[in-house]
Amino acid sequence: MDSALSSPVLIGRDDLVALASRRLAAAAEGSGELLFLAGEAGIGKTRLLAEIVRQAAGFTVVSVGASPGDAEVAGGLLAELGAELRHCAAVAEVGARVAARLREFADGDAERQRRMLVTDLTEMIGMAASGPLLVTLEDLHWADDLTLDVLARLARRASALPLLVVGTYRSDELFPRVPLRAWRTRLLTQRLAEEVRLTRLSLADTTAMAAAIAGGALPSTVTGDVFARSDGIPLHVEEFLAARDSVPDTLADAVLARAFALSEPARDLAGVASVLGRSFDLDLLTAITGDGPAAVDDGLRELSDRFFVQVHPDRSTFDFRHALIRDALYADLSPHRRRELHAKAAAAAVAAGFPAAFVSDQYERAARPAEAFAYAMDAARSAAEMSAHREAAELYGRARRTAPETLPADARAGLLTALAGELAAVDDNAGADSCYEEAYRLRMRLDDRLAAAALVPEWVAARHQLGVGLAERAAALRGRCR
Numbered sequence: 001m002d003s004a005l006s007s008p009v010l011i012g013r014d015d016l017v018a019l020a021s022r023r024l025a026a027a028a029e030g031s032g033e034l035l036f037l038a039g040e041a042g043i044g045k046t047r048l049l050a051e052i053v054r055q056a057a058g059f060t061v062v063s064v065g066a067s068p069g070d071a072e073v074a075g076g077l078l079a080e081l082g083a084e085l086r087h088c089a090a091v092a093e094v095g096a097r098v099a100a101r102l103r104e105f106a107d108g109d110a111e112r113q114r115r116m117l118v119t120d121l122t123e124m125i126g127m128a129a130s131g132p133l134l135v136t137l138e139d140l141h142w143a144d145d146l147t148l149d150v151l152a153r154l155a156r157r158a159s160a161l162p163l164l165v166v167g168t169y170r171s172d173e174l175f176p177r178v179p180l181r182a183w184r185t186r187l188l189t190q191r192l193a194e195e196v197r198l199t200r201l202s203l204a205d206t207t208a209m210a211a212a213i214a215g216g217a218l219p220s221t222v223t224g225d226v227f228a229r230s231d232g233i234p235l236h237v238e239e240f241l242a243a244r245d246s247v248p249d250t251l252a253d254a255v256l257a258r259a260f261a262l263s264e265p266a267r268d269l270a271g272v273a274s275v276l277g278r279s280f281d282l283d284l285l286t287a288i289t290g291d292g293p294a295a296v297d298d299g300l301r302e303l304s305d306r307f308f309v310q311v312h313p314d315r316s317t318f319d320f321r322h323a324l325i326r327d328a329l330y331a332d333l334s335p336h337r338r339r340e341l342h343a344k345a346a347a348a349a350v351a352a353g354f355p356a357a358f359v360s361d362q363y364e365r366a367a368r369p370a371e372a373f374a375y376a377m378d379a380a381r382s383a384a385e386m387s388a389h390r391e392a393a394e395l396y397g398r399a400r401r402t403a404p405e406t407l408p409a410d411a412r413a414g415l416l417t418a419l420a421g422e423l424a425a426v427d428d429n430a431g432a433d434s435c436y437e438e439a440y441r442l443r444m445r446l447d448d449r450l451a452a453a454a455l456v457p458e459w460v461a462a463r464h465q466l467g468v469g470l471a472e473r474a475a476a477l478r479g480r481c482r
Helices: 016-027 045-055 076-086 087-106 112-127 145-158 180-187 203-214 222-228 236-244 250-261 265-275 282-289 293-305 321-329 335-352 356-365 369-385 387-404 409-427 428-446 449-466 471-478
Strands: 033-039 059-063 132-136 163-170 194-197 279-281 309-310 317-320
Touching: 016 033, 016 045, 016 132, 016 163, 016 194, 033 045, 033 145, 045 132, 045 163, 059 076, 059 087, 059 236, 076 132, 076 145, 087 112, 112 145, 145 163, 145 180, 180 194, 203 222, 203 236, 203 449, 222 236, 222 321, 236 250, 236 409, 250 282, 250 321, 265 282, 265 317, 265 321, 265 335, 279 282, 282 293, 282 317, 282 335, 293 309, 356 369, 356 387, 369 387, 369 409, 369 428, 387 409, 409 428, 409 449, 428 449
Parallel strands: 033 163, 033 194, 059 132, 132 163
Antiparallel strands: 279 317, 309 317
């Protein structure tokens, strides 16, 4: 599939589009405001912004965006805004004045110059709103302090101007020391701006988006998997549809780039946690690291502040915020390190009394098949007794993969029969057919014709579900039951 897939329609944002339409109408009547679109990376802020621009008929539209490093350049985003204003004939003179005023900001008392500059630039941008004006500012989490000061001053005047300023920022970039965090809180508290948060798509929305991309409905198994792995983040839906069997390189690289900004202890802790799955237990994590509670607490605090993990209300369990964060960190572990951590996790889980299903998975990933087999069989029997057929099928499948070569043929046949029954219960009839056939052949080699014949009715039932004709099924029953 093409790695540049994108949805041709905007999905799941009707309420936000309607809100923006009302704000545009109010601005056109002379009652403007600052509107913030907030959300995590990939949630669709840019796409929604494009839809707002499309709806801004009759507005002069000026669009700029901040970039990494702009926070270190005073007025960097304002300079870009001035340049864009100069490209619009109706406000070109204002753009020239903004640029000239920024160039003057060099000599004299720095604090006084800054206050005068903020005031002057606010007045100039306000003058550009002689008619309906839409200003879009992307990635404000990278904006410099001077730009934020001007926008704060402009927010106080916007209600009396035909001006709508729409800014976007990543909610997962608002670390405690990011200037935007306190600035945003101040404006929202004083009701000088409005913020809307873009939420993740539902399963229904993800299904609709996948269908729009593919040009038709996709199987529920595909959309369910994409939803689970993407967490309903639109960009991730597109990327996972393009690279269905793995974590897309673009997303994995983005996660790892963020991880390298962590302190080394926090980065190592995230890698250890990744072997435990999307959710992980605090005590189990502490037992694996061997670093002690204080070190683990410090690492988790940093991972939480940096939006890698979030804590459950019980304070004893944590989740990676996205499945892809966990997947990318896990894939980045070296093979032997991964096995080592899984072995430690399995041993600690046994000591702590964790469920056999979890233990068996950890032992299999640690390349310890004997232990994985024993725990998988125990967990599979328990799941089957509770009619948890899908879980039982998965566990019997793990037992089949990890079964020792020395497993007696009658025990292997019993395992295959149990697996076949659970596969049939979850409508995997092709898998059931294969397992029944293998179990039947083993029984016949053991000359246990009675046990072999006992398999035939369920085996034929599975073949019926596969569309095998009556005559062939009847022949099978007659031939194999003699």
